[in-house]
Amino acid sequence: MTAVARHNVRGVHVLIDPGxxxxxxxxxxxxxxxxxxxxxxxxxxxxxSTRSALAYLDLVLQYARPGLTVIVNDRxxxxxxxHADGVHLGQEDLPVDVARRLAPHxxxxxxxxxxxxxxxxxxxxxxxxxxGAVFATPSKSDAGAPIGVDGLRRIREAVxxxxxxxxxxxxxxDNVGAVWEAGADGVAxxxxxxxxxxxxxxxxxxxxxGAR
Amino acid sequence: MTAVARHNVRGVHVLIDPGxxxxxxxxxxxxxxxxxxxxxxxxxxxxxSTRSALAYLDLVLQYARPGLTVIVNDRxxxxxxxHADGVHLGQEDLPVDVARRLAPHxxxxxxxxxxxxxxxxxxxxxxxxxxGAVFATPSKSDAGAPIGVDGLRRIREAVxxxxxxxxxxxxxxDNVGAVWEAGADGVAxxxxxxxxxxxxxxxxxxxxxGAR
Numbered sequence: 001m002t003a004v005a006r007h008n009v010r011g012v013h014v015l016i017d018p019g020x021x022x023x024x025x026x027x028x029x030x031x032x033x034x035x036x037x038x039x040x041x042x043x044x045x046x047x048x049s050t051r052s053a054l055a056y057l058d059l060v061l062q063y064a065r066p067g068l069t070v071i072v073n074d075r076x077x078x079x080x081x082x083h084a085d086g087v088h089l090g091q092e093d094l095p096v097d098v099a100r101r102l103a104p105h106x107x108x109x110x111x112x113x114x115x116x117x118x119x120x121x122x123x124x125x126x127x128x129x130x131x132g133a134v135f136a137t138p139s140k141s142d143a144g145a146p147i148g149v150d151g152l153r154r155i156r157e158a159v160x161x162x163x164x165x166x167x168x169x170x171x172x173x174d175n176v177g178a179v180w181e182a183g184a185d186g187v188a189x190x191x192x193x194x195x196x197x198x199x200x201x202x203x204x205x206x207x208x209x210g211a212r
Numbered sequence: 213m214t215a216v217a218r219h220n221v222r223g224v225h226v227l228i229d230p231g232x233x234x235x236x237x238x239x240x241x242x243x244x245x246x247x248x249x250x251x252x253x254x255x256x257x258x259x260x261s262t263r264s265a266l267a268y269l270d271l272v273l274q275y276a277r278p279g280l281t282v283i284v285n286d287r288x289x290x291x292x293x294x295h296a297d298g299v300h301l302g303q304e305d306l307p308v309d310v311a312r313r314l315a316p317h318x319x320x321x322x323x324x325x326x327x328x329x330x331x332x333x334x335x336x337x338x339x340x341x342x343x344g345a346v347f348a349t350p351s352k353s354d355a356g357a358p359i360g361v362d363g364l365r366r367i368r369e370a371v372x373x374x375x376x377x378x379x380x381x382x383x384x385x386d387n388v389g390a391v392w393e394a395g396a397d398g399v400a401x402x403x404x405x406x407x408x409x410x411x412x413x414x415x416x417x418x419x420x421x422g423a424r
Contacts, residue, residue, distance in 0.1 A: 081310045
């Protein structure tokens with residue numbers, strides 16, 4: 001069974017870091033997003049030492065399992081060291097084929113912002129795609145101009161249906177309906193859940209609006 | 213044969229990064245340090261993307277071989293992706309035993325600044341130790357108070373003789389004699405070589421003053 005077949009990466013991905021969800025709140029937060037029906041928690045840490053990142057990842061893994069697939073942004077070494085389930089790779093991170101060589105058992109996601117980026121990554125067979133930014137987002141200043149729901153739909157139509165397309169970028173409970181309608185298999189969010197007073201309800205609202 | 217047995221890590225380690233030795237100067241610089249008799253080039257990159265780091269590492273490997281062992285600071289994933297020879301781990305980087313699990317074929321060096329740090333890392337069997345900072349150094353503000361030549365000697369006396377001790381921190385052609393005299397098997401330098409108008413001569417001067 002392939003790595004992705006062992007994990008459900010469709011549905012809601014919640015992106016977290018120690019600044020947004022501090023270690024003391026991880027148990028409560030992860031229980032809430034799990035209860036809301038999230039599938040994946042992605043840990044995206046850009047600052048600090050490897051030791052502090054691994055300590056955070058250990059906590060995430062402890063409270064995420066069972067129920068949530070844990071994916072590490074960018075750092076294949078951290079994903080391997082912490083025994084996470086997968087790694088998500090941006091355009092400037094390790095190439096997918098290299099990451100696969102280093103970590104054949106991990107789920108590997110790849111960021112795609114255009115049809116040409118899809119064509120470039122296609123031969124390397126990622127397990128899922130992160131597609132966006134769909135809408136403008138304050139948390140990723142290097143994400144380029146938003147591709148919109150139409151851009152998402154064009155990429156979804158080009159990508160085989162068995163390769164999950166996870167939409168990312170400015171997605172909220174208010175605009176998620178159009179994202180599902182465009183054919184997304186999942187949505188990845190930061191603010192919509194981490195800044196909600198009720199993360200469980202926030203996840204449920206993202207799913208309720210038409211997840212397939 | 214173990215990883216370290218295939219590589220000579222005694223002698224002079226030259227630490228470089230794209231800011232100190234830009235890609236255009238790598239061929240000339242690496243030829244010079246090789247001619248001077250250096251054993252190891254360690255690439256220490258703290259900024260920029262993985263893709264740019266891998267591009268730099270590819271160039272270093274192209275011009276370092278044969279003759280120089282190429283070690284990557286901190287990033288086991290980059291060392292594996294680029295097919296480097298080894299990785300050097302600081303106190304806040306991946307633990308040595310975890311790195312060994314991820315990369316059993318790599319030379320693994322570990323930073324040690326005290327006898328207690330040596331005792332903590334000893335069970336994980338690093339292939340060599342980076343010991344320091346011996347002298348005050350401007351390039352590593354988090355290195356703690358210098359241990360001096362006496363501190364280096366105390367660690368050297370506690371460490372088995374078949375485990376190479378590479379002294380680091382503020383070492384120059386002027387003070388290196390006392391470092392060799394204290395029992396170092398090697399010296400790691402940045403400024404003494406990268407800021408020299410004649411890197412070949414700078415390496416030779418470090419060795420000439422009493423390398424074992």
